[in-house]
Amino acid sequence: xxxxxxxxxxxxxxxxxxxxxxxxxxxxxxxxxxxxxxxxxxxxxxxxxxxxxxxxxxxxxxxxxxxxxxxxxxxxxxxxxxxxxxxxxxxxxxxxxxxxxxxxxxxxxxxxxxxxxxxxxxxxxxxxxxxxxxxxxxxxxxxxxxxxxxxxxxxxxxxxxxxxxxxxxxxxxxxxxxxxxxxxxxxxxxxxxxxxxxxxxxxxxxxxxxxxxxxxxxxxxxxxxxxxxxxxxxxxxxxxxxxxxxxxxxxxxxxxxxxxxxxxxxxxxxxxxxxxxxxxxxxxxxxxxxxxxxxxxxxxxxxxxxxxxxxxxxxxxxxxx
Amino acid sequence: xxxxxxxxxxxxxxxxxxxxxxxxxxxxxxxxxxxxxxxxxxxxxxxxxxxxxxxxxxxxxxxxxxxxxxxxxxxxxxxxxxxxxxxxxxxxxxxxxxxxxxxxxxxxxxxxxxxxxxxxxxxxxxxxxxxxxxxxxxxxxxxxxxxxxxxxxxxxxxxxxxxxxxxxxxxxxxxxxxxxxxxxxxxxxxxxxxxxxxxxxxxxxxxxxxxxxxxxxxxxxxxxxxxxxxxxxxxxxxxxxxxxxxxxxxxxxxxxxxxxxxxxxxxxxxxxxxxxxxxxxxxxxxxxxxxxxxxxxxxxxxxxxxxxxxxxxxxxxxxxxxxxxxxxxxxxxxxxxxxxxxxxxxxxxxxxxxxxxxxxxxxxxxxxxxxxxxxxxxxxxxxxxxxxxxxxxxxxxxxxxxxxxxx
Numbered sequence: 134x135x136x137x138x139x140x141x142x143x144x145x146x147x148x149x150x151x152x153x154x155x156x157x158x159x160x161x162x163x164x165x166x167x168x169x170x171x172x173x174x175x176x177x178x179x180x181x182x183x184x185x186x187x188x189x190x191x192x193x194x195x196x197x198x199x200x201x202x203x204x205x206x207x208x209x210x211x212x213x214x215x216x217x218x219x220x221x222x223x224x225x226x227x228x229x230x231x232x233x234x235x236x237x238x239x240x241x242x243x244x245x246x247x248x249x250x251x252x253x254x255x256x257x258x259x260x261x262x263x264x265x266x267x268x269x270x271x272x273x274x275x276x277x278x279x280x281x282x283x284x285x286x287x288x289x290x291x292x293x294x295x296x297x298x299x300x301x302x303x304x305x306x307x308x309x310x311x312x313x314x315x316x317x318x319x320x321x322x323x324x325x326x327x328x329x330x331x332x333x334x335x336x337x338x339x340x341x342x343x344x345x346x347x348x349x350x351x352x353x354x355x356x357x358x359x360x361x362x363x364x365x366x367x368x369x370x371x372x373x374x375x376x377x378x379x380x381x382x383x384x385x386x387x388x389x390x391x392x393x394x395x396x397x398x399x400x401x402x403x404x405x406x407x408x409x410x411x412x413x414x415x416x417x418x419x420x421x422x423x424x425x426x427x428x429x430x431x432x433x434x435x436x437x438x439x440x441x442x443x444x445x446x447x448x449x450x451x452x453x454x
Numbered sequence: 455x456x457x458x459x460x461x462x463x464x465x466x467x468x469x470x471x472x473x474x475x476x477x478x479x480x481x482x483x484x485x486x487x488x489x490x491x492x493x494x495x496x497x498x499x500x501x502x503x504x505x506x507x508x509x510x511x512x513x514x515x516x517x518x519x520x521x522x523x524x525x526x527x528x529x530x531x532x533x534x535x536x537x538x539x540x541x542x543x544x545x546x547x548x549x550x551x552x553x554x555x556x557x558x559x560x561x562x563x564x565x566x567x568x569x570x571x572x573x574x575x576x577x578x579x580x581x582x583x584x585x586x587x588x589x590x591x592x593x594x595x596x597x598x599x600x601x602x603x604x605x606x607x608x609x610x611x612x613x614x615x616x617x618x619x620x621x622x623x624x625x626x627x628x629x630x631x632x633x634x635x636x637x638x639x640x641x642x643x644x645x646x647x648x649x650x651x652x653x654x655x656x657x658x659x660x661x662x663x664x665x666x667x668x669x670x671x672x673x674x675x676x677x678x679x680x681x682x683x684x685x686x687x688x689x690x691x692x693x694x695x696x697x698x699x700x701x702x703x704x705x706x707x708x709x710x711x712x713x714x715x716x717x718x719x720x721x722x723x724x725x726x727x728x729x730x731x732x733x734x735x736x737x738x739x740x741x742x743x744x745x746x747x748x749x750x751x752x753x754x755x756x757x758x759x760x761x762x763x764x765x766x767x768x769x770x771x772x773x774x775x776x777x778x779x780x781x782x783x784x785x786x787x788x789x790x791x792x793x794x795x796x797x798x799x800x801x802x803x804x805x806x807x808x809x810x811x812x813x814x815x816x817x818x819x820x821x822x823x824x825x826x827x828x829x830x831x832x833x834x835x836x837x838x839x840x841x842x843x844x845x846x847x848x849x850x851x852x853x854x855x856x857x858x859x860x861x
Contacts, residue, residue: 171582262470332576333648341574341808344470417648418576420805422485 156364193353207254214246255347266346276425281324283436305380333416371405471808474818527762535758548612563763612738657798671765677705748777
């Protein structure tokens, strides 16, 4: 029985089917809001799904020079990482599907996999543009991962736990603590934006410089999978941040049970997506060394200050930490 | 992107950042560009040759199609030269209408450029904002001339169509909006941190370099060279209107953005003055039927200068007294500005290439004239030896060239 339930978790909810729908919907919200901000009409709600289907039906080419095996496996690699990560993030209840001490670090690791998938796929495409793109992807990875880790450690320190569900449980009933964690939330948002390679951190795929970077050679269903991975990563990343910094399914989960919890979760994820879209529409693209500079000069500093705030608050007994 | 300083990276002729074909060979040291070479004319359209086979009237419509953005610039430059050869005085009202359309064209061209610049630096919101505002100008042009892009307002000795007083209020309303938007951009763009990071100190051309390389238009003015044909050698009604030549000292991409934004405001002012002072009178300088006008052209040669949105545009016409020109030579402003791009690329980052190229607002295909680059050991030479290349020579050359190993 538990095997059946595990499969349902992995393939239906909150796994593949749910993430598929949520990812496409998040892409729709992102594109529509982006268009509205820019005074355009934007796509209809079925557009992301139509794009996905269309890509599935297109010819899927493997370049002659590419390293065939790696090239074919790369899209699945990132997708698997994202699908696994959602199992450790609470979606409708106080507790995630699977939870154990240290799952926070596991999710951080799993969320890095899509970037490595881009790297493997791009590097083994043997294309000049994808070479540059993958190098930029990796360079940027070194920029945002450190502040992202530091920012996510602050709530863990505040709650005294390495388990996402219990961090969320401890902090969500404590508005003062959540307010104290706002700087960390900001750093987490910026890092997530860079992870997803969106403006102003889209140098790795800079359309006008390197024509999309790592994915230049990808076509058909492999490209569809990469795009789907990115959409799902947006949802999982937003869910992860909302669990750590915004209280996930709380407070509705206590009032209205799993359905209320899910509504709260969905609203918070949507809120994070909206924030990321607003950031995307307000800036120009940074050069890769400027992007890394932003993270090392500012984000790391803010993340460390955030940890000091948590320590100071705990020492002084502010906010019940 | 590792490697020594001897690494060469080709950008173009086919490249995602280039909307038209051009080739840059960049010498790079890591991410930094140490030197650059430029090859042009991948899109030769044979316009000048075609112009020698059509009469002076037909050529207006041919030359209007050199460029899809500064179409009015080309026809005005052309008809001014022909009018000089015809010895016709253009009536004041026609001059004012030419000025009016010319400034509206500058407005839409600058707004278009600002959008392209925004897109190149990954700031798509700026792109969509400016292109939305540009629609106001295109609407006005359509209202005035019937067309959004090829206005076909010029004819020999004057203009084809009149403008009516009752069109003015709506035009003024649109202008007011554009002025507001331009002032908003002027306020916001230099404040936006990421824009500054991508534009400030990038592709800098000093005043000396700009003069030495004979830069024209906003590119030269952004480096502090106060060149503007509208002031230096006024044509149409520019001696009747009051405006400033906008210059900036810094010579970087930011300066080019600011100069063009300021010019948008200036253009709005000029259009306002033109509308206020539009004189009554004829539209054409000669009472003869239009189709007979090419016969009035006398033997001789003429040069006409025009301040196109991208800078000084030159048309040269040589006439043998017949109704078709013996030679038409067009020097598009982009040609004069290319050397500044090569200079600006040196010392910049590879990632800045698209923006530095876009910074001069290049019209690559408008600049294309035939150019055959021969190596010293080539079988045929273009300027020495037998002199002319036959079609067969060129065909053989092409076969050799494309048969080479591409590396």
